[in-house]
Amino acid sequence: MKHIMLQGTSSHVGKSILTTALCRIFYQEGLSVVPFKAQNMALNSYVTKDGDEMGRAQVAQAEAAGLEPFVEMNPVLLKPTGNSCSQVILMGKPIGNMSAREYHKGYSLKAFDTVKEAIRRLEERFDMMVIEGAGSPAEVNLKANDIVNMRIAKYLNAPVLLVADIDRGGALASLVGTLELLEPDERDLVKGLVINKFRGDVTILQPALDFLEEKTGKPVLGVIPYLPDLGIDDEDSVSLDDKVVTKDKSNAPIKIAVIQTPKISNFTDFDALSREDDVNLYYVKEGEEIGEVDLILLPGSKNTTEDMLYLRNSGMEEAIKKAHAKGTPIIGICGGYQMLGEKISDPYHTESDNDSVKGLGFLPMETIFAEKKLTSQVKAKCFKWHFMGESLEVDDLFGYEIHMGETCFTKECLNPFLITQRAGKDVEITEGLINDEGNVMGAYIHGIFDNDKYRRGLINILRKRKNLEPLPVSVNYAAAKQHAYNRLAQTVRENLDMEKLRQIIG
Known part of the structure; x- marks a missing residue:
């Protein structure tokens, strides 16, 4: 089985969306591809045909890969309940509420056994796995018990693309800083850098890209433009502000x-x-x-x-x-x-x-x-x-x-x-x-x-x-989502060095 993993310099840099894009691209190329995220923290969830609960981001990724969602794609889901506490969903079933300390200090590594079993089942069925990390792999206070970033990459020996959001500022520093905080064997797994949500003329950015490659020794695989109004399910409430900003329809009746x-x-x-x-x-x-x-x-x-x-x-x-x-x-x-x-x-x-x-x-x-x-x-x-x-x-x-x-x-x-x-x-x-x-x-x-x-x-x-006169059905929502996946895939394909990515994947 081939693997590629997307990790980020922080939360909400676009890992979920880029994972969705790669799932669609490889699906379009005829590969048997499956998305995977070991542990997801989100309040947006979905129920599979088997009655299992999983994160919505992996549902969108599954749809992009031409698959019916199933829980092995997201074996651990944390649903925050407040006061630094979350409901823990393991393989689609709630096992109780835990504080952040209880989960990270006592339970997460136990859950990793379940994660490994989910990976084994996926490896039996698919040729390609596109893996999404969570937050940042450089959170030194969480790394010892982290089961979603570098522990997964090392377990699978999966090549990693490190993603930064340039729209929020500080992208260069966050990429360099994240790599500096990784251990040498973790840094070796990072095979390329991706700048996401760029607005403007990419030629003006070129000196910064040259600096990044020289400073880190890692190739910049692409600069992905900012894509407003994607029409793809969002993972968490952070993206609610984007919904308000990116689609002004104040004149709609x-x-x-x-x-x-x-x-x-x-x-x-x-x-x-x-x-x-x-x-x-x-x-x-x-x-x-x-x-x-x-x-x-x-x-x-x-x-x-x-x-x-x-x-x-x-x-x-x-x-x-x-x-x-x-x-x-x-x-x-x-x-x-x-x-x-x-x-x-x-x-x-x-x-x-x-x-x-x-x-x-x-x-x-x-x-x-x-x-x-x-x-x-x-x-x-x-x-x-x-x-x-x-x-x-x-x-x-x-x-x-x-x-x-x-x-x-x-x-x-x-x-x-x-x-x-x-x-x-x-x-x-x-x-x-x-x-x-x-x-x-x-x-x-x-x-x-x-x-x-x-x-x-x-x-x-x-x-x-x-x-006002009634209107006929004009939006096929399922078809609109498929169009959105295709649009996203085409944009990423045009702005990512796919040849270099294929070499990285092997």
């Missing part, structure tokens, strides 16, 4: 506000909405105005009770209620759905130390957190779906569930969805809730807006409220 909480998770649920030309979707956090919008979205949360208290203490709860009183509809997904209810209880303290928290009170329901997490892919259809005075029927919806809460209704209301298949088994389970007024709705199904007919149907209901 439909305006949708997503409430950004500190522990927001799976905000990729709303990426498909942002791809529609007539939708301006933006994120609102503390201190910012919701504005005059057509819809408010409450996203998922890794710590629902803490995020609910954040809404209350920050004044955002009051702002949401004022907007709703003026006629703005609200939709909540997963944790956002739970917040729409009357009460959220956590008797086992699975997410926080809060025993119970009062919800927003829009929906007649209460949620109690259980000790076991439900993770499954689902198929569903609209069932008695009446929202904003309109109805919508779609029979072939798909999505996935990730939640520990069990919700019970305090009075009878409309359930908008009927789950027809869960984890591959045929079922008939009503899902979600719509209030009597038909202007607040919630459900546990992630990825529901990826369904083209459903998404356009909802937008058209919002259009009708503004006396």
